Amino acid sequence: MSNIIMHVDVNSAFLSWTAAYEQQMGLERDIREVASVIGGNEENRHGIVLAKSMKAKKYGIKTGNSLMEARLMCPNLLVVPPNYQVYVRASKSLYELLNTFSPDIEVFSIDECFIRFMDLNKEKAIELAYSIKEQIKQVFGYTVNIGISTNKLLAKMAGDFEKPDKCHTCFPEEIKEKMWILPVENLFMVGRRTQPKLNKLGIYTIGDLANADFNLISTLLKSHGRLIYAYANGHDASTFKPPTPIKSVGNSSTLKFNVEDIETAHVIILSLVEMTAWRLREAKMMCSVVSISIKDSSFGYISRQKKLQYFTDCTQDIYKNICSLFDKVWDKNPIRQLGVSVSDLDEAKFQQLSIFKDRNSLNNEKLDKVIDKIREKYGDAAIIRGVFANSDLEPLLGGYPDDEYPGMSSIL
Ligand SMILES: [Mg+2]
Structure with missing residues (x-):
């Protein structure tokens, strides 16, 4: 028996929430069933893809593409404008539901949170994760990924394994088999700017980083290097932060x-x-x-x-x-x-x-x-x-290029 941490992440949150909202409003269409994206105004050149449907993904469209690029990849693309009020409401309802499973919830972003369970064994934890996932689908009409482990970093990594609509575990004894085989850029906090630096050192997988020379990484990438080295080894020293009153x-x-x-x-x-x-x-x-x-x-x-x-x-x-x-x-x-x-x-x-x-x-x-x-x-x-x-979301601290993690913080 040990403490279990789950990471709950809404699949294509903005798109799923918009789709669920439209269904509630009685609209016939389901934007998840066609090649669609949530994005800003197409007429100006600043609009980007904020979320995409699975069908849009098949055309190679990625979050962060400009709408112009996306349109080139898929001429029939349906572009749906964002609606932040819907997202804030959906997020709030989701966290209220999750609160019925455990009072220990740490909100990570609008569509991601960690839940802590005291003294739960692994089998029961997996069972519970599946039932939470199904309940969300039933109540709200959209899917989530749930990652299960013993700390936040491993739970988040597990949550990011195959999507959508999945529960995955990444317990410490599974790190080697499930996490080390992944490209190093899949590790939380390794972004666009860090990846080439690691590649230059011959580090291509998370396992390469975990087994690299600590002093080399530390000298080269300073505190950020020490952080991702620990993460690659599945270590996460951060404490669980239950919700505090909004300040x-x-x-x-x-x-x-x-x-x-x-x-x-x-x-x-x-x-x-x-x-x-x-x-x-x-x-x-x-x-x-x-x-x-x-x-x-x-x-x-x-x-x-x-x-x-x-x-x-x-x-x-x-x-x-x-x-x-x-x-x-x-x-x-x-x-x-x-x-x-x-x-x-x-x-x-x-x-x-x-x-x-x-x-x-x-x-x-x-x-x-x-x-x-x-x-x-x-x-x-x-x-x-x-x-x-x-x-709840502390500002990004020095050392983490903030454009790589919009709306996220280094709280892990
Ligand atoms: Mg998400």
């Missing part, structure tokens, strides 16, 4: 193009604030601190916050305050990344104000306008990166 809500975006004028920056801030404020209201919270962060094209970084004299959850209000912060601190260098966040949250303030019924309808009205404006101008892909960063 902040934020949203950031690495832009596909440099932003050089204030009007464009404001539009992007608006889109970021829109999702942030919406999430704040979903969490039934109000905030009294707003912040902006700006990364420019020469890696300069500015971050400022402002304490408000009152609590708010209003998009327009937060937007105005963040814009005034931005206008004060921006040094006119071309912008590569913008981030907004709100903190100093209070649940009670939300309850007090909820007697004003028109508050939400006002916000919703603005929401539609804003989202339309963004879609028209940039496509949703312009605002996809790093969404839903909150206190």
